[in-house]
Amino acid sequence: MTAKRSFEKNNDDQLIARARRGDERAFLELVRKYDETVYKFAFKLCRDKTSAEETMQDTFISMHRGLKSFSGRSKLSTWLYRIVSNHCLMKRRRRNVDTIMESYDEPALAAGDEKTPRWNETPADVLLKREFRKLLDKAILALPMEYRIVFTLRDLEDRSTAETAKIVGISQEAVKSRLRRARAFLRDTLHPYMSHQGTSLQ
């Protein structure tokens, strides 16, 4: 643990101890510290402001009621990420996702594919297009929630494989496998658009 992280944890531990004794100001200080993180993580998972706000409220109400059972062994942020993830998993459509996602172990790549697609535009340019942002939303919303959570934690929130495993409650190997499939799924979903877009934007 870095010095900064260790300081953060000590600081949180003190606030948690006070909040557990019924100090509402300490509790609110913790909420203030993490509300933006929780909201943004929820938004990245559901791509919708209203759902993100609802998830954030439910998360902090769970924290309000459950702080006494928080073991303090992990970081508070790990615990909050877990509550948000579980909340989103409960709301998801249930499907046999592993069977669907196994096909992404061997991503589609036809011979000579290299010549057709254009993955050359800069993200800044392509993201200026509202239509393209909508496509990114649509692709990530099609990704099963179990995989979306791992992709978001690892690639967008920059959490380590070990911490992601702890948050989701799976092995580090399972994190790597889900991440690999999630990236392949998103890449393959965007691929036809990237090839089309490249030629139309020349």
Add this chain to the structure above:
Amino acid sequence: MNCRQAHKHICESLDEKIDSPRCRAIKKHLEECPNCRHYLKSVKKTVKLYKKLPCPDLSASSRKRLYSALKADGPS
């Protein structure tokens, strides 16, 4: 290592330690295979696009509603 094996590990190679034997084998394959190089580039680009996709800030009104909801939940 052939394309099929490389594909299976390309996404993971973004996390691998750069000097691990598997990573070295992938790099060697990539040097020789333009298709796989292109594939890796497109995966990296995908991640970058999502990283740069705008995410709204928490608004003052949403924060206010959060505090009201917590207040209504009573003392912890």
